[in-house]
Amino acid sequence: MMEKTHVTSKPQWLKVTYDQKKVDHMDDLLAGLKLNTVCAEANCPNLGECFGSGSAAFMILGPNCTRACRFCDVPHGHPAPVDLLEPARVAEATKRLGLSHVVVTSTDRDDLPDLGAGQFVATIKALRRLTPKTTIEVLTPDFQGRTDCIDAVLAAGPDVFNHNMETVRSITPHVRNRATYETSLAVLRYAKEHAPQNMYVKTGIMLGLGETDAEVYQLMDDLRAIDVDFLTIGQYVQPSPKHYQLREWVPMARYQTYYKEAVKRGFKFVASSPLVRSSYKAKEELEAVMGK
Template identity: 45%
Template sequence: MALTTKRKPDWLKIKLTSGDEFKEFKELKQMMRSKTLHTVCEEAKCPNIHECWANRTATFMILGDTCTRACRFCAVNTGLPTELDLQEPQRVAEAAEQMGLNHCVITSVARDDLRDGGASIFAESVKAVREKLPLCSVEVLIPDFMGNAEALEKVLDAKPDVLNHNVETVERLSDRVRSKAKYARTLGLLRTSKAYAPKIPTKSSIMIGVGETWEDILQTMDDLRAVDCNILTIGQYLQPTRHHLKIEKYYTPEEFEALKEEGLKRGFSHVESGPLVRSSYHAHEQKEAADRTIAAEQA
């Protein structure tokens, strides 16, 4: 499969970092390697990596760097994992402390080879960060655990500040875009999370540009609100290699703004929508904005 021949629009061109930003980026990268930690920022080729790392924010990727799934949009390595490090939560916490984080995001590769999908490591990571940084909020971006409710409850029992699970795309394209993950299972996970831990905000993300229609996107918003999802992020899909899904459409900044308005109109507490938006982009600001909205609604 060839890379898309569509010309990348100007609004997707990433500004080069300054000397200071590049220095911060190098320092953080060295620190991550010294603790043998992975980040989704690097593995998924995030376009915001220099900006976020310069601001001393990052999304830790636990459970190794090899995913048991092979989604057609994702640049993370796939295969049979061999790594399961029970000391990883402590090193994540040490890195978060060294960075002085106010908001820590923890995600993982899918580990369908593990009985609980890695839920216990998620839970221990949340606890470890809290011990090191009691005032730091912690967001988890979890896989679907193949529908294992006990695994989900294990994560929720650690009381993360945000439970994030991405729907990724619209229902019509889900089987083509994702591997093993099911649209209905994603909605079910978000619904179960709210039923089990109603005070923990839920969050999900849609990437657009893979062949969906405007009506498809609005229906996905409606589906997420039907399971009381609080926070929504919407970003442009960018083809990481020639082997991945091609880009069918580049959405304009104006279209992203219109989608933000549609999301807010439907009752999301916060919507982050833009060409370079990714699930964890400005995650701290997303949580704070959602907290304010939820507090106002409950007042």
């Protein structure tokens, strides 16, 4: 384990302003439909902006995760049974909000026989029925590397298949529970090899965990070796004292350097900035690549 590092107070960019009335409206709508969002459950710093602009990343399969990753603020514990009506409610919320692009993620559900893949499939199908013009991005867990689960999600036809690497190889064992660098890389490799030509494969990482430039560049090379299309790079924000200790508020200049290096390596789209999260401005990202 790395030595503890003193980190200065939070930078100014973490103080984001937003329209509280719009956020309250979104909260009420989601509560009425009994839906969870990763925005709220993970205490995302972009919650105000995304809720205020009428977008959200839906988190299916309940708020409790079966894993306890040290960087993540999503609650962990014994999850509830799968809610078979949840996919229809996600589609209804998407319709009411008028979303042209929707992100669907989930908690890890290692307790389920299909690890939650079936709920992703059902949600994609519900969205296609009710909002056929909406583009769909899924942000999946690693499914323990099971290709049958990945196949099921790919066959449902999302526009973007996303699975996060989260961090570089050396730090992965310290911050991720059960997940490994190689398993996540294998998930992305399999998805890229078996996805139809018009489906994009995406991943994201956090900075400020103690990674070096060389390790970040090696991760980029590993991703490009398997032809991953999109890469998001953002700042880790330590949720509480019990979580993995923040090592650094990464300066903007380094985000810009990483952006340039990623573009040089051939990613179709790169987002690199402190407030970037895997699902942040996902609509704009897809539209940019599709030439809209």
